[in-house]
Amino acid sequence: MSLKSTLVATIVAVALITLLFGAAISYWRALSKVEAEMQAAIAVGARVAANAVDDAEESADPSRRLHLLVGDFNGDRHVRALWQDSGGRTIAESVPAQPHRDIPDWFYDIFDQPERTVQVELPPVFDGLGKFMLQTDSRNEIGEVWDDIWNTLTILGLLCSLVLGCVYWLLNRALGPLDSLATALDAIYKSSDVPRMPEIGPAEFVQVYRGFNAMSERLQETEAKNRRLTEQLAAVQEEERADLARDLHDEIGPFLFSVDVDAASIAHSFDNGKTAEIPARVATIRESVGHMQRHVKELLGRLRSQALVDVGLLDAVDNLIEFWEARYPAVAFKVDAPDYSLGAAIDQAVFRIVQESLSNAMRHGRPTRVEIEIEDSDEGVLVEVRDDGHGFEGASAGVGSGFGIAGMRERVEALAGEFEVGPRTGAPGVVVRAWLPLRRTAGDEPRKRKQSVKRTTLNAQA
Template sequence: MPLRLLLVRSIALIFLATLALSSLLVFWRTYEKVETDMTAALAAGQRAVANATDESDGITQPSWRLEHIVANFNGDRNVRATLQRADNSQVRSLLPPPRHPVPPFLFKLLAGPPQTATVDLPPALKSAGTLRLETDARNDLAGLWDDAKNLLFLLAIFAGTCLLVLYFMLGRALRPLEELTHAFARIGNGDYRARVPIFAPLELAKLSAGFNEMAVRLSEMEHRNHRLHEQLETVQEEERIELARNLHDDVSPLLFSVDVDAMTIRELAQSKDYSAIVERSHAIRGAVAEMKRNVKAILGQLRPSGLHALGLASAVDNLISYWKTRRPEITFRIHMPDKSWGPRIDGALYSIIRESLNNAVKHSQPSLIEVSIEEAYESGFIVARIADDGCGFDANNASGGFGLIGMKERAALLGGALTIQNRRDKSGVAVAVRLPLPSEDEIEFVPEIAAQ
């Protein structure tokens, strides 16, 4: 049951008990009052008869006199006079009927037995009969009952009004609790935007302020959790992308070269050039060993091996030598300074050059591949270019591989950009990458892992 109704019901019960007690008290007082009134009325009646019979010495018609006395009681509200004549006939005075008679059961409860008195008549009147007075509480009780009814009615009105006012006041006083309950339910459902107004009573003001503070904290925590979750997802996503890129850049070229070597061995077998076959098989074993190292490095989230130890220019030289032995028909030209731009940029340039060479050999049947790296101090960029004179790039025939995506991502991660397009001067493709020149600090920074 709601607290409001519970309180109103308790107070209503108290009112009812008070009303019942008041009624009992009123009944008791009425009972006493009726008894007192009747005693007093009987005494007054007796006094009136005594007065009327005082000068009865010269009475010639005693019967008439007594009838006259009885007639005087007509209209008396509480006492009835009865004349019992010698011939057993009776003359009775008449009581006025009460305007609002009490119910018979109440009359029985409150009136009690009537009080009677036989008047001691003087000798001159005795011969005419006996005179008896008897109380009748009907009129007295009707008056008292009216008063009691009014009192009880007023009490009931007062109690009802009080309960009504109380009901509305409690409604107002308990509204903050209702709002708090509603707000708690929202919090329970995970809606941390729930807030309540600061209520006026001091205790409730503290409660509502405490609630709002709790909701703010919860919503901040939820926001933080959400952000952490997002960050975690982003980090995981970046790690996956990085892993895919490394796998592609470090393993795919070697697989490709193994494929090329295997095809060469088939040709060499036809020409029975066994020493060259042995040489190719050594190359395959070398590539496999390199792949093993790379896979190990990827698994351990290591940088591409060898680059830092050799330096970028030597690492690119090695790459070119590698392809020269496999594609002797292709001419390679390199133009780059023998310097380092720091591990991040060197690593990115190396990977981009390696994938571009790989793509040129794989897709374009070139006769010449040129690799150049220049520093443009005025614009603050390093510009690398890998160009071949092969069949050219057709975006519609793109294979859906990952090499280009990886190169572009590497450039973007360092704040640069990479483009691949067909050359204007002649046939073939040119890959151009622009990376911002690093600060001195970045160039000198040597990660621990690379130093091992």
């Protein structure tokens, strides 16, 4: 049931209840009125008849006088006159006035009053002529009540119809904007095109329109952001696949070729009886297989960063450094990080920032020194990764660009943090800085704070 129908039905129900209550009051008032009119009418009629027969004492014809007295009550609206003999038979009876409008029998039955009969005392001159009586007749008075109620109901009916018409028109005008809003919401559900509601009309609806438009704008921004994230995710996945393919080709491929050559040499030496050369070839194969195992382990570590974080943030960062040291032995690394967990979400975010910063520095900056600093405080965690490489090419190339930097920024913003990347002040290279506020929830235990661990890895050339 619509809101409009509910409001109209409620108003109609209230109007009907009011009419019923008014009808009950009108009924009791009309009933009292009919009873009072009958009492007054028969009292007045009795006095009139008594005065008339008193004057008749001088009449020479009492019978004719009684006939005339009965005729005097013809057309009376409330009283009927009866002349009966001593045996109770009616000699003469007046004819009451008839209502000018037919009254329904059911209505007459509701207001009908028991007949009141009064016998008028006759003077001695009327002895032997019977008795004279007056009876009430409420039909005309009930007819007046019928007319009053009919007119009242007609006026109330017209008034209620006018009020309901005005209310319906006002509801259509007031609730019309809701239909437009419902249409707009349905359009959002069915299409990606978000409509904009005009901010006009009643003040209450203007506020609703503003909220709807703000929601629409935020929805559009969210959809655009999701599309960008999807594109970035696809690009990052493609970049990771390319890195894996390059690592496999550059690291695993040559050793597989070496194993194949050494295996063929073993077979050739065995066929030619040069068995003394076989142990050396076997040792070479084992060395190649060992190198491939270590490299595969490193690749798995890169793919399963969560497992590294599970062993501790500092150890996970050390594993990253070991990975890059194996490829760039001329680079010195310095780490200043807490030797305890900062929380699962913070650990994961810090690790990802360090991982991506190292990857960007080593692949694009060609540094000789990289410093990693993770500072924990009661307010939050500050992460800085500094290198002394070539930095950004040009004035601002690379600042805020690239899917890796965008991914770090979005990861930090998801935790209500702050992120920035740019050239170092007063020194060559790039600095990546992230601030992550701590979010404590009910049930979290305070972290056991320890001293930060400082580690410096220096190579022979550093």
